[in-house]
Amino acid sequence: MKYNPSVIEKKWQKKWSELNSFKATIDYTKPKYYVLEMFPYPSGAIHMGHVRNYTLGDLVARYKKAQGFNVLHPMGWDSFGLPAENAAIENKTHPSKWTNSNIQNMKIQLKQMGLSYDWERELSTCDPDYYKFEQKMFLDFYKIGIAYKKETLVNWDPVENTVLANEQVIDGRGWRSGAEVEKKKMKGWFLKISYFADELLEEIENLNGWPEKVKTMQRNWIGKSYGATIKFSLDNSSEKLTVFTTRPDTIFGATFIAISPQHPLAKKISNKDFKAADFIKFCEKNSTKEADIEKAEKYGYETNLSVYHPFKNGVKLKIFIANFILMDYGTGAIFGCPAHDQRDYDFAVKYSLDIIPVINTKENLPFIGDGIHSNSQFLNGLNTDDAIKLCIKKLNELEIGEEKITYRIRDWGVSRQRYWGCPIPIIFCNNCGEVPVPEEHLPITLPEDIDFNISGNPLDNHPTWKHTNCPKCNKKAIRETDTFDTFFESSWYFARFTDLNPSSAFTEEAIKYWMPVDQYIGGVEHAVMHLLYSRFFMRALKHVNSINLDEPFTSLQTQGMVCHQTFKTKKEQWIFPSDIIKKDNEYFHFESKEPVIAGRIEKMSKSKKNVVDPQQIIENYGADTARFFMLSDSPPNRDMEWSDSGVEGSWRFLNKLWKFVKSLPIRNTRDELPTNVSKQNKELLIFMNTTIQDVTKAIDEFHFNIAVAQIRSLFNFVSSHKIENNDDLKVVFFVTSKLLILINPMVPHLAEELWNSLGNKNSISNECWPKVDLSYIKKNNVKIPIQVNGKVRAVIEVPLGLEKSDIEEIALKEKNVLKFLNKSPKKVIIIPNRVVNFVI
RNA sequence: GCGAGCGUGGCGGAAUGGUAGACGCACUGGACUUAAAAUCCAGAGUCCGAUAAGGACGUGGGGGUUCAAGUCCCCCCGCUCGUACCA
Incomplete structure (x- = not known):
């Protein structure tokens, strides 16, 4: 019988559904595990990014179930948003109709992937039964x-x-x-959110299950900075202008003032000064994107107003209105110190303003670093930290400024x-x-x-x-x-999954039992906003006594993008990979037979047509092959390339596994080992136990590609094992059974089917994760590289824990070592069980 | 612009500071076949060497720390993500 995924996948999906195999039990005495993938926007059909995300989550869910946890693995729909309105305009369909039909379609697709969701907990955020709660929260x-x-x-x-x-x-x-x-x-x-800025910042260090890069990004996003406000007196006016600076120590290098076009003073100036009004209008012709603003050429408008320097008697600083000063940050006004700030420097050069160095340095200006101050009256001779402290003290005394903490994060x-x-x-x-x-x-x-x-x-x-x-x-x-904003919905959906009762958003006991989410998985593009909003939301809800929780996600994994090669015609038109045929390493368009240019490997996107439809893959190869390939090659947190040959490779492997298990001649002896284990069989059992240990470790560390590689190695080992007698067969059965349990979270349909054909009546989904028999993996010998000047010249095998002197003696018998050891060594480094290095 | 990450054979990738390239893909040779596909077996970083033994080089580029660096530090280059109203 051939491996026919379309038959067995349907069969097992039906069985799981009938048995309600993945229902989260409401038994709050059991150890729980909550695994969640970021829910999708129902755009119409699942794409490879979804396939990757949900395959990762499903592996974790099935693995944790095998380890005995009461697993919560729900799925829902982030169903409000802009694309539904665009579709409504383009296709004249109502957003709700469009959205719900997309959901129906995508749900069918997710079911075809064999994902172990508890579908009884499905939710959709555009449903009034969902969003009514957030109106109350608001x-x-x-x-x-x-x-x-x-x-x-x-x-x-x-x-x-x-x-x-x-x-x-x-x-x-x-x-x-x-x-x-x-x-x-x-x-x-x-x-x-600014009210919680400090708490959100401080608690980052306790997020031990989060990637360091995400934590760094969130810290920088919150952007707490210590500095000072300084009140400048306007010339010919009783008014004051308050600026914020993180470097009050450079105040004696100040040569101009710059304010945001949105600053109240700018508006006031523009009432009398038409050129200023024009300039402000000019600044408004730009998007609100930070990147656009920052990348735009820096312009300033010199007003006829100036302020007095707070410490330099009689010195005045001109006020500029500048397009790069953001009203949202600090006070919307700065003093410019060109000698010690890159942007101020560029601005000063452009508008021929003075550049006054106040920190001693031999380096070129602008000099941003720490140093001894000069030209700075009472700050002379001090380093940056001390100068900042003293300057703030002086500002306080004169009541023209104070220490001030600002945050980059905006409400x-x-x-x-x-x-x-x-x-x-x-x-x-x-x-x-x-x-x-x-x-x-x-x-x-x-x-x-x-x-x-x-x-x-x-x-x-x-x-x-x-x-x-x-x-x-x-x-x-x-x-x-x-x-x-639709981030509102996604800031609490994970908590809602714990109990979908109609009368309140959350129930205390369900939250207490299930939350926080033990493993959250999604794209790194959500590193800051969605994840930070969710952290904030839990705190805000706690504040209004709606939930008793701080951090929503114990552990977080961010998956990389799914990429594919791009193809273009000579006329620069993108072409779908499915419309391409390869001949003698050259590519041609399927219909026109025109040659096609193979471009870079890029993130799959509809606009560049470098997409592969998961539906096609499932139909051609089955969900298990798609899942297996998703896990095979690249580590989850990195970008991966979807390639036809890679899929073929996974398909071949699953076929080999199928054939091998189906070829085994007897049934139902999976837990039996022979009383006397031969040397050959012992080697297989050693390999199996090592594999169980390594696969378990790899899954715990989210290195699923390594887990796959190790399972493949075990398969290579067991499938080439010589079966000469009944004992050999028993061992092969034993090992194969364990292998199926290991591979079940990756290719659950195939594992169920093969498990069944080994004579098992129960679902493999209910099997326990194999335990390592440590007696098989105790090593007696160890291979040690022998280096001469750091280069490996030989490898020796010695008993584990051998004395240094004995190791050296053996090492010195190696011919190739002696060949390079033409002088007596200056130094001999011996790290037992690890390495020997002769330094000459 | 700013913040973060990544860069290892022809390709995807593996490697507690201690034998670089596990596992796989593509490739080459062989077996099977009338033939092909599929399958099975074997080979393989590059260069020198004889196809051997062995050696030199080799983890984006440059420098440094160390007995020893893909791994740690500094500088540079390239790509990716985010940048607050896409989700």
Whole structure:
């Protein structure tokens, strides 16, 4: 019988579903394990990124189940978001219809992959039964000031009259209209993540299961910095201008002041100075993307205002309005010290401003490092740290400044001017102002009838939806027509999975038992925002007594991208890999037979057409081959290349495994070992036990590609084992059984089928993970390289733990060692069981 | 621009500071076959050497620490992710 994945995969998927094999038990006395993959946006069909992510998670879930844990492994849909609205405009379908049909389709696909989800816990964030809870959360936050309203800058498309997402701004222009995007001030809702900045920062060090790189990124994102504010007095005015600096010690090198175009003073100046107004307008012609702002050429406008230097009598500093000063950071104003800051230096050179060094150095300016101060009155002779301290002391004495801690992190803007999101439960009343929607009126649901053909915010354009009565005074009032950022939904879904009861977002005992998530897996692109928002959200919810939890994710793994070679015609048109045929190492288009240029290996993306449809792979090779290849080659946290030959390799291996197990002549002796184990059989058992140990270690360390390699080696070993008598057969059976348990989390359908054909009645999913018999892996001998001047000249095998002098004696008998040992060694390094190095 | 990560044979990758290249892909030779595919067996970093023994070189580039560096430190190059309204 041939290996036929399409038959056996359906068979076992049906069986798992009938037996409810992967249901998380509600028995809070058992040890639990919660494994979660980042839930998908239902874009229409699963892509290879999903396949990779969910294969990794499924391996962990099945492995932990085998280790005896009560496993929670749920799946849901991050189903609010922009693409549904774009689809609505393009295909004239309603976002909810489009979204739900995508979910149906993707769910079928996930089931075809044989993933061990507890589908009874499925959730979808666009479902009012889900988002009603976050409206309540928002109101709780609102009551204590964690949610508040303020003005912010948005990308405004003046042609479409809509707010654009950053990704909809391409080279400073609206993606559909092509109009130059403007920055526009707009009021929106914010969550006070800054209130928790210190706690979020400090707790990073306790996230032991997180990758160091993610922790570093979050630390830098929060960006706590110690510095000072300095109040400068304006010339010819009683007003003060407060700047923030992390280097108050360089104050004597200050030669100019720069303020943000959004600074109140800039606005004031522009009232009288038309050129300043023009300049500010010019600065507004840029997107709100940080990268765009930073990369844009730095411009300044010299105003006719200046301030007095706080310590240098009579010295005035000109105020510039500068396009690179962000209003959101510090005070939106800086003093420029060109000698000791790269950006200030560039600015000073461009506008021919003075450059006054105040730190002694032999290096070229600007010099950013530490050093002894000069030219700095009371700071002369001090190093940077001491100068900062003394300067702050002096500022305090003179009451013109103080020590100040600032954070780079900004409060989280959650308002979106879109339809397909959770409505924000606030009502605006002319009498009463902002009024929260009373809880008994929740959920506020979206209107079904919606028109996307009018430009602007669809909810705002709806003829009736926003009109309501004020809950306080009952007069006519208007609903908030903004909806939530979809990161709102993804900031608590993991906690919701623990108990989907309809009356409250969480239940105490389910949270206490299941949370935190033991293993969270997803793309590294979420390293900061989603993960930081989730950490913040748990704290905010704790603050309003909704949940008793701090950190949501104990351990985190970030998986790399799935890449594929790109192909282009000579006319620069991208081509799908499935439309290409390879002949004599050259590529041709399947239909036109035109030659095709093979390009770089890049992240799979629809725009470059270098995608492979998982559906095709499942149909051609089966889910197990797709899963096995996903795990085989690359370590999970690195990018991987999807290649046809790699898939073929996995397919071949699974076939070999199939044939081998099916060829074994007897059944049902899997737990029996012969009373006397021959030398040959002992070697196999040693290899098996070593493999069990190594595979277990590799899985625990998330090195699944190594686990695969070791399982392959064990297969190579056992399948070439000579079977000459019944004892040999027993051992081969024993080892094969263990091998199937090891490989089950990777290729569960195949493992079930082969397990079954070995005569087992139970599902392999209920088998325990094999234990290592340590008596088989005690080593007696060890191979030691012998080096001469660090180069290996021989390898000797000696008993473990042999004395240094004995090792040296044996080493000195090696011909090749003596050949290179033409002088007596200056030094002999012997690390027992490790290495010998003769240094001559 | 800023922050973070990555870079090892023809390719994916392996390697507690201690034998670089496990396992696999592609490749080459052989077996089977009328033939091919599939399958099985064997070989293989590059160069010198005889196809051997053995040697030299070799982990993006340059420098350093060390008896010993893919691994630690410094500088540079290239690529990738994030950069706050994509998810």
